[in-house]
Amino acid sequence: MASLVRAACLTNYDQVARACGLNSTRMLFDAGLSPNVLNEPDVMIPVDKVGRLLQASAAESGNESFALCMARSRLLSNMGPVGLLIRDQETLRDSLQLLVRYLDLLNGAMTLEVDEQVDTVVIHELLLAGRAHEPTRQRVELALGVMVRAIRQLIGRDWQPRRVCFEHAPPKDLSIHHQLFGLRVEFNQEINCIVCAKSDLDTRNEFADPAMVRYAQKLLESVAPNNDATVLDDVRRTILLLLPSGRCSIEKVSEHLGVVPRTVQRRLTEKGHSFSSLMNDIRKELAARYVFESSRSLTEVAELLGFTAPSSFSRWYQGQFGCSAKDSRNKAHSGHE
Template sequence: MASLVRAACLTNYEAVATASGLNCTRMLFDAGLSPGVLDEPDLMIPVDKVGRLLQASAMQSGNESFALCMARSRLLSNMGPVGLLIRDQETLRDSLNLLVRHLTFLNGAMTLEVDEQADTVLIRELLLAGRAHEPTRQRVELALGVIVRAIRQLIGRDWQPRRVCFEHAAPKDLSMHHLVFGPRVEFNQEFNCIICAKSDLDTRNEFADPAMARYAQKLLDTATPANDETVLDDVRRTIVLLLPSGRCSIEKVSEHLGVVPRTIQRRLTKKEQSFSSLMNDIRKELAARYVFETNRSLTEVAELLGFTAPSSFSRWYLSQFGCSAKDSRAKAQTGGVGGAA
């Protein structure tokens, strides 16, 4: 079950690729994409192919910040009807809540969580790699860059996050990160996230237009009717959110989505899937990412994947990958299979 993303995610790709000395058409073909997708922003295309394109572009150009170069001039209008909807909300809180609600329309492999704490807000992002494990660094940076750009358009171009955190290691050159995110960018962190003041959420949007918001909502309701595909994307995202709690079951997911377990079972069966197989696939994607791309301890990885004990995780990992997580990480660090970042 391939996750899809709106082709508008490639906005500015051609300009950045050309400026980086790449043959845009050849790069797209090599990633399995038609060059025509650049002219069809509403087309839904496979996430794994987009990830492959961005990763190859960064490597071949030698520009570790390739995706950020694409994000630096993004506009809310690039998000289509979702951008129109969040643009005309009264507060940033309203805009972010609607972005989370309609995320499936933009990216079927992305989970976004807005966690309000005492005086801060953590906007946490988690991406699944796609059908096969692909490095997610470029997609992660593109997504957070787009979100920061969107917030500035909503509450003021001078707005700065308190911190922007990434799970992956720092690039050699931080200039583009500081240009897009500001001075407080940190790497090798626990989550990919944007941290801002809680008071930012209550910032009023003086240009909010309720009539335009209603119009945008109608466009979304027409474009994204409730169907099996959107429900399955919601199930995937909910599994990702619930796994670290150690209580990820079909009953908990059903409760979170406001449907009965039988509904989820029926829709999974139509796709020749089961809840346990879907959860296992997601665990494999996340395990590969955490082991290959981060320095998290394996005990922490076990907890994030919902295992009650490291030994349970070790047995599961061996059964899925044919070697231990420790050996996988060692191979990745020495440039072995799966270790590219």
């Protein structure tokens, strides 16, 4: 089953595509999407098709910051009922906690982790490509751009992050990145994240409206899916979080979700999945991304995928892809030369 995202993620797509000289209707059809999705923001559409659309649009237009251009004028209202709910919370901390809670209503292939440190906060966004391996650069930049826009709407339009970090390499032109994020934008980093001051979390939202919060909460409860419908996304997100620790098991995932392992396995079985197959699929997708798209050492890739030794990763990779990770990377690099 493909992960889904609200069609509102394509807000401003038509305008940016036209400005870049693209035929938005043709681009949508080529990606397997109906042009009607631009008028139906609450419809859920496949994440992999959105990724394909954004990547193709960036490539065909020559605009490496295509998705970031879409993010420049985003509003919390584009998130639908979730945006209404987080818009009227008293503090940024409250808003982020609710965004984490209801993220599956916006994007089934994204995990959001808010890591509070001594005097800083790291807002870490993890994304899966979807059904098939697709480059995630455009979706990552869109997600971080929308997050920065949301924070400014919550605590002040003059707010600036301390740093914005991307796993991928920098584009040739950084003007759009600097315009949206400020000058502290870093590439080829370990994670995709926004770093801000810890004090930002407690900044009061002077426009918070408790009455609107109650209204938005009722609206969300009426559209929220049941637990069984979201179990795949919940388990995927938790696997993403736990894999690098080397402790990703059905027991640990169940503990993280607050249920017993047999409940997780039963719900996955009802959806035609098993925990081991789900974890293996996620490993395959991440492996392809890290080997083909990044400059991480293969030892580091093995650690990020939760393997206790590089040799274990090598055997697994050979079995999954029919060749060694080293050969895959060499072929990928030679193809770009």
